[in-house]
Amino acid sequence: MKSYLGIDLGSTTSKAVLLDENEQVIGRGITNTRANYDVAVEVARREALADALLSRVLGPLGERGAEAARAFRFEGDLHRLRQLRQTCRSVASAIPGDGARLVPEMDTLMARVVDVADELFGGGARDRGAFFRDLVGARFYSALDEACARGQLDFDRLSGIYDRAILQVENQLDEVPFIDALEAALRRTPSIDAAEREATLRTGIDAVRHPPEIAAMVGTGYGRARLPFARECIRSEILCHGMGAHAMFPATRTVLDIGGQDTKAIQVDGAGLVTGFQMNDRCAAGCGRYLGYIADELNLALQELGPLALTADKPCRITSTCTVFAGIELRDLLAVGEKRENVLAGLHRAIVTRAMSLLARSGGVNDQLTFTGGVAKNPACTGALTELVSRHYGPRTINISADSIYTGALGGALFARRDLRVPDVTEPTKECATCID
Amino acid sequence: MHRLTTAGIDIGSSAIKVAVVDEEADGQITVRSAVSERIRRRAPAQVLGLIFERALAEARVGAAADLAYIASTGEGDVAQGLRTGHFYGMTSHARGGLILEPRARTVLDVGALYARAIQVDEHAKVLSYRMTSQCAAGTGQFVENIARYLGVRLDEVGDISNAAQRAEPVSGICAVLAETDVINMVSRGIATGEILRGIHESIAQQLAKLLRAARGKGPVLMTGGLAADAGLRAALTRRLGEDDKAPEILSHPRSLYAGAIGAAAWGAFRHRKLERAAPIDQEAGLA
Amino acid sequence: MIQKEQSMETQKAMLAGYFGRLATAQRDHRPVVYTFVPGNLTELLSAFDVIPVYPEINALQSGMRQRSDGFIREAERAGHSEDVCSYVKCDLGMMMKGNLGPTGEAIPPPDLLLCSFTGCFVFMKWFELLREQYGCDIAMLHVPYQGDGKLTPAMRAYVVEQLEREVIPKLEKIAGRKLDQARLEENLARSARAEDDLVHVFESAKARPSPIDAYFAGVYYIGPIFTSFRGSQDACDYYAALRREVDERRAAGLGPVTPDGPMAQEKYRLVIEGPPNWTSFRNFWKIFYDEGAVAVASTYTKVGGVYDTGFRHDPRRPLESLADYCLGCYTNLSLPARTELIARNVREYQADGFLFHSVKSCNSFSAGQLHMMREVERLSGVPGGFIESDLVDGRYYSHANIKNRVESYLQMLGSRRGAAGTTSSASAAPPASPQLHLPVHS
Amino acid sequence: MTATPPTTAEAARPLTTLLADLEASHRSLGMERVRSWKAAAPERRAIGCLPVFAPREVLWAAGALPVFIRGGGDQLETIRGDAYYQSYICRLPRSTLELGLGGWLDALDGMIFPNTCDVIRNLSGVWSSLFPAKLTRFLDPPQAGDQAAGIRFWRSELSALYRDVCALSGREPAPEALRAAILAYHQARRAARRLEAARIETPWRFPVDETYLLRRAGDVMPPLEWARLVDDYLVAAGARTVRPEDRIRVLVQGAFCEQPPLGLLRALERAGCYVIADDLTLGHLDSDDPDPDPGLDPLQALAEAEMVGRTASAVRYDAQGDRGRCLAAEAKRLHADGIIFAAPSFCDPALLDQPRLTKALGDAQVPYTAFKYAENTGQFQSIREQAGTFADSVKLWGHA
Numbered sequence A: 001m002k003s004y005l006g007i008d009l010g011s012t013t014s015k016a017v018l019l020d021e022n023e024q025v026i027g028r029g030i031t032n033t034r035a036n037y038d039v040a041v042e043v044a045r046r047e048a049l050a051d052a053l054l055s056r057v058l059g060p061l062g063e064r065g066a067e068a069a070r071a072f073r074f075e076g077d078l079h080r081l082r083q084l085r086q087t088c089r090s091v092a093s094a095i096p097g098d099g100a101r102l103v104p105e106m107d108t109l110m111a112r113v114v115d116v117a118d119e120l121f122g123g124g125a126r127d128r129g130a131f132f133r134d135l136v137g138a139r140f141y142s143a144l145d146e147a148c149a150r151g152q153l154d155f156d157r158l159s160g161i162y163d164r165a166i167l168q169v170e171n172q173l174d175e176v177p178f179i180d181a182l183e184a185a186l187r188r189t190p191s192i193d194a195a196e197r198e199a200t201l202r203t204g205i206d207a208v209r210h211p212p213e214i215a216a217m218v219g220t221g222y223g224r225a226r227l228p229f230a231r232e233c234i235r236s237e238i239l240c241h242g243m244g245a246h247a248m249f250p251a252t253r254t255v256l257d258i259g260g261q262d263t264k265a266i267q268v269d270g271a272g273l274v275t276g277f278q279m280n281d282r283c284a285a286g287c288g289r290y291l292g293y294i295a296d297e298l299n300l301a302l303q304e305l306g307p308l309a310l311t312a313d314k315p316c317r318i319t320s321t322c323t324v325f326a327g328i329e330l331r332d333l334l335a336v337g338e339k340r341e342n343v344l345a346g347l348h349r350a351i352v353t354r355a356m357s358l359l360a361r362s363g364g365v366n367d368q369l370t371f372t373g374g375v376a377k378n379p380a381c382t383g384a385l386t387e388l389v390s391r392h393y394g395p396r397t398i399n400i401s402a403d404s405i406y407t408g409a410l411g412g413a414l415f416a417r418r419d420l421r422v423p424d425v426t427e428p429t430k431e432c433a434t435c436i437d
Numbered sequence B: 001m002h003r004l005t006t007a008g009i010d011i012g013s014s015a016i017k018v019a020v021v022d023e024e025a026d027g028q029i030t031v032r033s034a035v036s037e038r039i040r041r042r043a044p045a046q047v048l049g050l051i052f053e054r055a056l057a058e059a060r061v062g063a064a065a066d067l068a069y070i071a072s073t074g075e076g077d078v079a080q081g082l083r084t085g086h087f088y089g090m091t092s093h094a095r096g097g098l099i100l101e102p103r104a105r106t107v108l109d110v111g112a113l114y115a116r117a118i119q120v121d122e123h124a125k126v127l128s129y130r131m132t133s134q135c136a137a138g139t140g141q142f143v144e145n146i147a148r149y150l151g152v153r154l155d156e157v158g159d160i161s162n163a164a165q166r167a168e169p170v171s172g173i174c175a176v177l178a179e180t181d182v183i184n185m186v187s188r189g190i191a192t193g194e195i196l197r198g199i200h201e202s203i204a205q206q207l208a209k210l211l212r213a214a215r216g217k218g219p220v221l222m223t224g225g226l227a228a229d230a231g232l233r234a235a236l237t238r239r240l241g242e243d244d245k246a247p248e249i250l251s252h253p254r255s256l257y258a259g260a261i262g263a264a265a266w267g268a269f270r271h272r273k274l275e276r277a278a279p280i281d282q283e284a285g286l287a
Numbered sequence C: 001m002i003q004k005e006q007s008m009e010t011q012k013a014m015l016a017g018y019f020g021r022l023a024t025a026q027r028d029h030r031p032v033v034y035t036f037v038p039g040n041l042t043e044l045l046s047a048f049d050v051i052p053v054y055p056e057i058n059a060l061q062s063g064m065r066q067r068s069d070g071f072i073r074e075a076e077r078a079g080h081s082e083d084v085c086s087y088v089k090c091d092l093g094m095m096m097k098g099n100l101g102p103t104g105e106a107i108p109p110p111d112l113l114l115c116s117f118t119g120c121f122v123f124m125k126w127f128e129l130l131r132e133q134y135g136c137d138i139a140m141l142h143v144p145y146q147g148d149g150k151l152t153p154a155m156r157a158y159v160v161e162q163l164e165r166e167v168i169p170k171l172e173k174i175a176g177r178k179l180d181q182a183r184l185e186e187n188l189a190r191s192a193r194a195e196d197d198l199v200h201v202f203e204s205a206k207a208r209p210s211p212i213d214a215y216f217a218g219v220y221y222i223g224p225i226f227t228s229f230r231g232s233q234d235a236c237d238y239y240a241a242l243r244r245e246v247d248e249r250r251a252a253g254l255g256p257v258t259p260d261g262p263m264a265q266e267k268y269r270l271v272i273e274g275p276p277n278w279t280s281f282r283n284f285w286k287i288f289y290d291e292g293a294v295a296v297a298s299t300y301t302k303v304g305g306v307y308d309t310g311f312r313h314d315p316r317r318p319l320e321s322l323a324d325y326c327l328g329c330y331t332n333l334s335l336p337a338r339t340e341l342i343a344r345n346v347r348e349y350q351a352d353g354f355l356f357h358s359v360k361s362c363n364s365f366s367a368g369q370l371h372m373m374r375e376v377e378r379l380s381g382v383p384g385g386f387i388e389s390d391l392v393d394g395r396y397y398s399h400a401n402i403k404n405r406v407e408s409y410l411q412m413l414g415s416r417r418g419a420a421g422t423t424s425s426a427s428a429a430p431p432a433s434p435q436l437h438l439p440v441h442s
Numbered sequence D: 001m002t003a004t005p006p007t008t009a010e011a012a013r014p015l016t017t018l019l020a021d022l023e024a025s026h027r028s029l030g031m032e033r034v035r036s037w038k039a040a041a042p043e044r045r046a047i048g049c050l051p052v053f054a055p056r057e058v059l060w061a062a063g064a065l066p067v068f069i070r071g072g073g074d075q076l077e078t079i080r081g082d083a084y085y086q087s088y089i090c091r092l093p094r095s096t097l098e099l100g101l102g103g104w105l106d107a108l109d110g111m112i113f114p115n116t117c118d119v120i121r122n123l124s125g126v127w128s129s130l131f132p133a134k135l136t137r138f139l140d141p142p143q144a145g146d147q148a149a150g151i152r153f154w155r156s157e158l159s160a161l162y163r164d165v166c167a168l169s170g171r172e173p174a175p176e177a178l179r180a181a182i183l184a185y186h187q188a189r190r191a192a193r194r195l196e197a198a199r200i201e202t203p204w205r206f207p208v209d210e211t212y213l214l215r216r217a218g219d220v221m222p223p224l225e226w227a228r229l230v231d232d233y234l235v236a237a238g239a240r241t242v243r244p245e246d247r248i249r250v251l252v253q254g255a256f257c258e259q260p261p262l263g264l265l266r267a268l269e270r271a272g273c274y275v276i277a278d279d280l281t282l283g284h285l286d287s288d289d290p291d292p293d294p295g296l297d298p299l300q301a302l303a304e305a306e307m308v309g310r311t312a313s314a315v316r317y318d319a320q321g322d323r324g325r326c327l328a329a330e331a332k333r334l335h336a337d338g339i340i341f342a343a344p345s346f347c348d349p350a351l352l353d354q355p356r357l358t359k360a361l362g363d364a365q366v367p368y369t370a371f372k373y374a375e376n377t378g379q380f381q382s383i384r385e386q387a388g389t390f391a392d393s394v395k396l397w398g399h400a
Ligand SMILES: Nc1ncnc2c1ncn2[C@@H]1O[C@H](COP(=O)(O)OP(=O)(O)O)[C@@H](O)[C@H]1O
Pocket: A009, A010, A011, A012, A013, A014, A033, A128, A129, A130, A221, A222, A258, A259, A260, A261, A262, A287, A288, A289, A291, A292, A302, A303, A306, A372, A373, A374, A375, A376, A377, A378, A405
C-alpha cells in the first residue's frame, strides 16, 4: 500500500500524518520537539506508522481495540519511565562528592512518580495531548516541592539532576518493539480473551511485515530546514497550513494558526492556495508558550487551563503582552484575591485578542475561519475567538477540528501526495526555501 | 550619636533578600547578616516570614523590635506591617552598591525580570537611571530558562561560558523564543559553552544599551542575581570594550544583597533624620 | 568581483569631486548649507555658489559602510531615544565623532541650516538639534502637506512667499550677494533636461525583461539628481550616458546588472514601496536576485521628486516651479495619492506583485502602510507582501526573518501563478523518499 | 487663588459624585456628553480633532462642537485598528481607528487632523479612505520662519475651514459669530488657567487624576459649560482639609498626544510626587487669547494668535531656539523640584525634543527623569519605581 507522509517539525511539537492514495488519513503521530530534531521527527513518524498499523490490527475490535491501543501507548510510557529512573540514578551518582547521598534521595522521589504511573498514563491522559515529559515532570516537581517544603532536600541540586536526566532520555531512540508492546497491551486488556489475542497478534505480525510504503514525503514547520529531506520536499508552513485547513474544511477562506511560538493568519482561495498571510515572530507574547508558562506558574497541566478558564464568572483584564511578565501579573492578581479561573479567562482572552489583530491585518474574516495549531485544542481560546470574531465580523462559521494540531503535517502530506508539483517558475530551487537560522 | 542596627528587605520577583546592618556613629556600615531565599511558587509573605527570622538569628538580633528601622525595597507591599518605611529599588541599589564597592559610579542591577542601570556620585546620590520594562529579554529569568534547558546549574553557567572559544550568535532577544533557538542549536550540535556564551553576548548587548541610556560611567558594579555570573561580566566587558571609554566591570560576593543592604542603610539615615526632626511625617515617609 | 555599470563609475567620480570641494569649502570661502533631499533647492543654492550638504545622504553612506551602528550608539549614549529615526542619530553620532564624511575628509560646519520642511516631521526636530550644536541660523521653509489630496494656490503662494521673505534673504546674507536670477533659470533648464532622461530610464522597466532594477539599482540612478548635482552640466551628462547604457541593454534584451553579474532570468516583477535597508544592502538585494525577482518600479526613487507624472522644473516660472517641486515630493503626498501611484505602477509595469518594506525609523513612509497595501491589492487585484526592518540601525535588520518572508511571498506568487496558468508540470517525478526504518524487529 | 464662580446645579453635587461621574464618563467611550448636546437641536454638529490642535473658535462659530479625540485609552480593546499599523509605532492611530471602526465616533460629523507628526498626518489619509462619507480635514498650522507668510496662509486655511463647516451645519459665515466664539473660549481658557494656578498653589487639594478627568471632560464640552464645571470643582476641592505630604513637586512633559492611563497618573503621585503641571491636554491652552476687538477681522486675530502667541511645544517650530531654557525657567518659577519626561513609546515629537530639553535642564541644574508609556499600559511597577526613585533622590539629597 502506497502512503504519503507529512512532517511538521514545530517549535513545541513535532507532528506526522500519513495519507493513503485517496488522501485519507491512516495514521498520526505527535511528540514534543526536543533538542535532537532527528529524534523528534523519528518519534513522530514511528508513532504515525504505529498508529496506522494499530488501526489496521485493532480497528476491527471496536471499543475494545481502542482500549488495547491505549494500553499499547501505556507500555511505551512505562518503558520510558523505567529508563528515566535509571538515568536519574546514573546522573546523580556521577556527581562528585554528594553522589552517594543524592542517589537514594533521587530514587525515592522517582519511586513516588512510578507509584502513580497508572494514574499518570492511564485513563487516556495521553489522548488528551499531554506528553511524557509534561506528565512525569509535573509529578516529579510536586513531589520535590513537597519534600523541600518539609525542608529535607536541596531543590536546586535535585531539579538539576532531573532536568539533565529527562534530556538524556528524550534524546535517545529506544523503544519496545511493536510486537512486544502489542502483546503486552493485549494482555492488559481484559475484554480481549486469549484466542482473540493470538489471532490479533498474528494480524499484527503480518501488518508489520507489510507496512505502508512511503512513496513521498514533505516536511514543514519551524525546524523544516533541519529536516533530513531533499530541498524539493520542504514547503513553507504557511502553504501547508493553508492546504491542510482547506482539506479539512473546503469552504474555509481564512486560517488562524496559533502554535507554540508564532501565530499566523492566512487567507486562502477556493483551492487552498495562499493569497495572503501575516505572521508574528520576534516576540512570543500571545502564543502557546505563553500558556505553557502560565501552566507552570499555576502548577497545572496544560490541558487543564482551558476548562478551568471556562468556569470564570468575571474575567480579569490582563494587559501584559510579554509572556514572562504575564506570569508576574498573574501572581499579583492572585495575591490580591482574584479567582484563579477569572485570571485565566483574562489570559486566554489576551492571547486571542492579539491573534485578532493579526487576523485583521491579514485581511479579516470574510468567510469560514479555520482555527488550527495546538492552541485550538484549548476550549477557552476557541470560546474567546468565537465571541470576538462574531463581535467584529458578524456571524461566521468557525471550524475547529479535534485534529487541528496536525493541520500543517496534513498539508505537507497532501503536497507529497499531489506529486510535489512545483510550478516552473520556482524550479529549480537553488537554495533551501526556508531559513530559520 | 550612637550605633544603629537596621534591616533591609528586598522583595524581588524571584527571591527575597534580607540584610541586617550596623551603622556606626561615623556613618560606617557593617553587614551583620545577609540571607536570601527563592520564592518558587510560594506566597512571598510566607517566604519573608521564614527568612526574616533567619536573618535576625544570624545577626544575633533578638527580635524585630530591637531594630531601629526596617526598610523594604522592591515589591515592598509584601512587607507591610513589618516595615518602617520603603525605599525604591534604584535608591537602595545605588546605596548598597556603593557600600560594597565605593569606587563604583554606576550600579547595574540585573535581577530575574528587570534590569536597571543607575549612575551615582560618590555619596550614592542617584544622578540618572534607566530600567527595562515590558520585555524580559536579557534578564535572569532568561538565563534560568536556558540553563535549565541545557541541564546546567546556575552557578556553573559563568565558567562554562568563559571556557568556550567562541559564541554562537542568538538571533532573537526574546526570553522565550531564545529557548527555541537554543533547542535548535543543540540540535545542530553546538557545544553548551558556545551557546551560553552566545546568550551572554546577547544579554550584554541589551545591558550595554541600558548603560548607554542611563549614561553610565565607570567603574560599573553589577548587583542582583546575575552579578554572580562571570560569563555575563566577561561578555559585558567585551561589548563595552567596543566603545571608546569602556568602563571597568566589577562584582562583589554580596552583590545579590545590594538592595537589601542599601535599604537597611537608608533606614538608618532616615531614622536619624526622623529623630532629629519633629516626628510628623513618619507615616507619609518615603513610601 | 562586484559587477558595476559604467554609470556607477562616473557617479563615483562625481561624488569624489563633490566631497573634495566640500573639504576645501572653508579655504575657498564658499558657504555651506545643510539641507534635506526632499524639497531641496539645489538650483537656488548653486545660483549662490553655496555647497549643499545632505545629512540624510551622509547617514545612508555611513550605513553602507557599516559605521552607522557605532554612530547610533554614540547618539543614544548622549540621550537620544532608541525609538526615533536612525538617520538623525547616525548623523548626530557622526558629528560627535568628528564629522568625517564617507571619503574620510571632514565635512565643514554649516553656515545656514535650510530646513525644507516637507514630507517629514522629523526634519524640523533634526535641524533644531543641529542648530544647538552649530549655533547657526535656520531658514525654515514650511511646505504644507497635501493632506486633502491637492495642491492649492494658497499652498503655492505660501511657499513662494517664504522663498522670497525667508530663504532667499538668508542665502543672500551668507553668500554676501544678491540672487542671480539668470543663473537660477539656467540651472532650472538643465534640471528639466536631466529629469527627462531619468524618467526615460525608469520607464525602460516596462520592457520584459526589464533592463534595470528600479529599486536596488534605482537608488544609484537617483543619486546625482536628488542631491547636489541637479541643475549642473555634470548631471545632464550623467543622465544622457545612463540613458544610452540602459537603452543598449534593453535593445539587447538584457536584464539588470546585479553585484553578482547580470541577472539570469526574470521570474518575478515587483513594485517596491519604502526605503531600503542600508546596513545589509547587498544581502538584502541578494534575496531578490537569487530568486529572479526584479523591481520594475519603486516609490523610494521618488522621494527627491516625483517626475513620472509630468512635473519638471521650469525656468519660466522659477519660484513657482520650485514651490511645486517641494509640494510634490512623494512623502508630501496623501496616502490615497501614494496608493493610487503604486497601483498605477503595478498596472503599467505589469508587476506580478508588490512589496512594502516598512522601516522602523520612518513614520512618514510607514505609518499606515498596511492600509495602503490593502488598498493597492484592491485597486490592482494583485496580492502584496510586507516586511519590516530599518534604514541604518543594523539591530533591526533580521536577515533570516526577511528572507523567510520574502521567499514565502515569492513562493506564494509562484504557486498562484502555477495554479492559474498552464505551467504546472505533472511530469515532475515524485522525489525518492529517504530511507525509512520501521520501529519493529520482526 | 480666587475663584468666585457662579453656583450651578452641578455645584450641588458633592465632590465625590462629581468625580465619580467624571470618571465614569471618561471610562465609557460612548461620548454621551456629545450626543446629548447634539440632541438638543437638529442643526448641531460635532467635529473630532486629533491632538494637539483644534480650531475651536472656528468650529464653535460654525455651529459645531469641537471634540478632542486623544486615542482610545486603556478601556478599548484594539483589534481592527491594529491591522493598519506595523510594530514600531505608537498606539494612538490604532486605537483612534478602532474607535472609528467600532462606531464609537458616530456622533461626530467630521474629523480634523492637525499636522502634529507624521503618524497623525498619515492617519488623515487612512481615515479619509475608510470614512469617505464624512468630512475629513487635514490642517497644517504654520511652522514658517516668516511670521507674515504664516499668518496669511493660516488665515486662508481657517477661512476655508469656516466656510466648509458652516455649509455642514447650514449657517451663514459671520464675523460676529466668530467674535462670540473667541469670547466663549476666552472663558474656557481662563477657567483652564485657574485650574492650573490652583494645582500649583496647593497640589494636595487637586490631585492630578482629578484635574485630568476634569480637563478630559473639557475635551467634549461646550466652553462656557465647562468653565462652570471647573469652578464648581475648584470650590469643592479647594474646601478640602487635606494634609500636605512629604512629596516632591514635578512637571510632566511629553505626554501631549497619546495619553497615559489614569492608573499611571495615580501611580506617579502615589510614588511620592505632586504633579503640579503637565502638558497632557495641550490644546486647552493652545495660545494667548485671540483679540476680540470688533474693529479687527476675527480670522486675522485667530491666525495671529496661532502664529505669534501659541504655546511652545514639541510640535511647533522653536524659532528662537530657547524652549529648553524656558522650560527650566518655568520649573524654577513654579518651585518644581524636577521634571518627569513621560512620552509615549515611539513618539517622534516628544522623544526628539527630549535631548535638547534635558541639556538645558542639566545646565540649569533642574533634576529630571524620563520614561515611556503606552495608553494601554497596565503595569505601573516599573514606572512607580522610576518615579519613586526620583522622588527618593530629590528628598534624600535635596535639590541643588
Ligand atoms: N491538549 C492541549 N490542550 C491545550 N493546549 C494545547 C494542547 N496541546 C498543545 N497545546 C498548545 O499548543 C501549543 C503548541 O502548538 P503547536 O501547534 O504544536 O506548535 P508548534 O507547531 O509551534 O510546535 C502549546 O504551546 C500549547 O499551548
